[in-house]
Amino acid sequence: MSATPTLWNITRRSLAKDLRLEWRSKDAINSMLFFALLVVVIFSFGFDPTAEESRRIAGGLLWVAVLFATVVALNQTWTRELRNQVLDAYRLSPAPPQALFLSKTIGNFLFVAILEVLMVPLFVVFYNLRSVGPVWQLLVVALLATWALVVNGTFFAALSIRTRSREIMLPLILFPISIPALLAMVDATTSILTGDNSPYFWMRLLAVYDVVFTAVSLLLFEPVLNAE
Amino acid sequence: MDPSVTDTIAAQPAVELHDVARHFGRFAALRGITADFASGRLHVLLGENGAGKSTLLRVMAGLLAPTRGTVRVLGADVQREVATRFGYMGHAPLLYDELSAMENLAYFAALYGIHDDARCAEAIRMVGLEPSLERRVGQYSQGMRQRISLARAIVHQPELLFLDEPFSNVDVGSARQMTTLLADMRDAGTTIFVVTHQAALMESVADECMVLEAGRMVAREKGIPSRMLSPYAMETGR
Numbered sequence: 001m002s003a004t005p006t007l008w009n010i011t012r013r014s015l016a017k018d019l020r021l022e023w024r025s026k027d028a029i030n031s032m033l034f035f036a037l038l039v040v041v042i043f044s045f046g047f048d049p050t051a052e053e054s055r056r057i058a059g060g061l062l063w064v065a066v067l068f069a070t071v072v073a074l075n076q077t078w079t080r081e082l083r084n085q086v087l088d089a090y091r092l093s094p095a096p097p098q099a100l101f102l103s104k105t106i107g108n109f110l111f112v113a114i115l116e117v118l119m120v121p122l123f124v125v126f127y128n129l130r131s132v133g134p135v136w137q138l139l140v141v142a143l144l145a146t147w148a149l150v151v152n153g154t155f156f157a158a159l160s161i162r163t164r165s166r167e168i169m170l171p172l173i174l175f176p177i178s179i180p181a182l183l184a185m186v187d188a189t190t191s192i193l194t195g196d197n198s199p200y201f202w203m204r205l206l207a208v209y210d211v212v213f214t215a216v217s218l219l220l221f222e223p224v225l226n227a228e
Numbered sequence: 229m230d231p232s233v234t235d236t237i238a239a240q241p242a243v244e245l246h247d248v249a250r251h252f253g254r255f256a257a258l259r260g261i262t263a264d265f266a267s268g269r270l271h272v273l274l275g276e277n278g279a280g281k282s283t284l285l286r287v288m289a290g291l292l293a294p295t296r297g298t299v300r301v302l303g304a305d306v307q308r309e310v311a312t313r314f315g316y317m318g319h320a321p322l323l324y325d326e327l328s329a330m331e332n333l334a335y336f337a338a339l340y341g342i343h344d345d346a347r348c349a350e351a352i353r354m355v356g357l358e359p360s361l362e363r364r365v366g367q368y369s370q371g372m373r374q375r376i377s378l379a380r381a382i383v384h385q386p387e388l389l390f391l392d393e394p395f396s397n398v399d400v401g402s403a404r405q406m407t408t409l410l411a412d413m414r415d416a417g418t419t420i421f422v423v424t425h426q427a428a429l430m431e432s433v434a435d436e437c438m439v440l441e442a443g444r445m446v447a448r449e450k451g452i453p454s455r456m457l458s459p460y461a462m463e464t465g466r
Contacts, residue, residue, distance in 0.1 A: 004341050005338070005339055005340065005341040009338070009341075010338065010339060013335060013338040013339075014335075017324070017327070017331075017335050020326075020327070020331070021324060021326050021327070024326045024364075025326055080324070083324075083325065084320045084321050084322055084323055084324070084325065085318060085319075085320040085322055086322055086323065086324060088291055088316075088318060088320075088322055089316075089322040089323075089336055089339075089380065090339065091291065092289060092290070092291065092311060092314075092316050093311060093336070093339035093340060094308070094311040094312050094339070094340060094341075095339040095340075228292060228293070
């Protein structure tokens with residue numbers, strides 16, 4: 001029956017639709033996995049670190065691999081909305097624009113989380129990793145860092161969607177703005193793996209970054225969606 | 229309802245355009261169109277390729293902002309305010325290739341707050357297709373995609389409908405079936421705008437036609453006069 005389309009309802013329906021589309025096409029997850037796997041394997045051939053060195057560099061390697069793989073998924077996310085101009089159908093509807101942004105962000109978060117779950121065991125094996133600090137802290141960092149990457153990435157991917165060379169535009173815009181988050185996630189991860197420093201400062205920084213960029217992206221998404 | 233209120237609603241044009249222009253860079257797709265379009269009528273927009281028909285439809289639907297001039301749709305200056313009351317079918321099908329017809333319609337209906345599979349199934353039947361088809365839309369023929377696209381545009385039962393080339397790639401029988409559906413909707417009070425090159429298909433049902441040329445409205449007639457059929461008529465089997 002007809003009812004006002006609410007933010008939560010549309011977010012839920014759009015997320016379900018995106019998961020179904022990805023399940024059927026596997027566009028994002030396959031390209032992400034392939035790319036991330038290549039990075040892990042090539043880096044492991046390039047370096048032959050000791051266990052101590054591994055703990056120092058693994059944070060950087062892991063998050064750079066995730067960042068690059070995320071960009072691949074982000075491009076796919078909006079490309080499928082451009083096929084058949086489906087985005088126009090959304091723009092014409094009374095559905096809240098923010099619901100589309102949230103569903104895409106949550107969807108990307110799930111895809112990247114799946115990637116991380118598959119990649120971390122590979123990192124442990126290839127780099128002989130053992131964490132000195134508590135593992136639960138790594139989980140919190142992973143959640144905060146993944147959200148930081150996808151919330152920004154989803155917003156800037158939408159911004160670059162209508163540009164001719166969006167595959168190049170997205171990293172050009174996204175990487176500079178992600179530097180504070182990247183620093184925080186790498187330093188937090190390294191601090192936990194080595195046990196040398198407290199990771200809490202970096203974790204708080206990531207949390208603030210997440211809140212600020214989520215709020216700003218939600219506020220600015222409507223004009224981005226309706227840009228011609 | 230007070231009869232005077234009813235009269236006012238009936239008298240209000242569905243779409244009012246005042247000096248509407250739309251430029252793409254230095255190219256003027258629309259050049260100062262002023263016109264009112266009555267409610268409950270079937271309006272046909274004719275013209276050669278590049279005349280500005282699709283641009284005008286996109287401006288009326290709110291997908292493009294006019295460079296100059298004002299557009300009022302169903303009494304509102306901002307189309308989003310009346311988004312639940314109009315439907316749009318574009319050149320592209322505006323459908324997800326990886327979903328079935330029912331999955332597509334259920335999603336787009338949900339965007340209008342409709343969570344009723346029966347209504348989606350009814351919309352698919354109205355365009356002459358079977359809702360139980362499980363094939364993905366990407367595997368449909370062009371004509372079938374056009375019809376599902378029409379079903380998507382009418383699933384929320386709009387009172388105003390914008391249709392851009394609804395008969396392209398549709399076989400003659402199906403096109404006639406779609407024309408009958410549009411006439412029935414018009415008779416039930418829906419205002420319909422159709423951009424088409426197949427004027428002959430609309431001859432028996434159109435209330436008026438407008439001809440666009442280089443972004444200007446150069447003619448406006450009741451029905452579709454026979455002299456307007458020949459330049460735009462395509463192979464319809466008539």
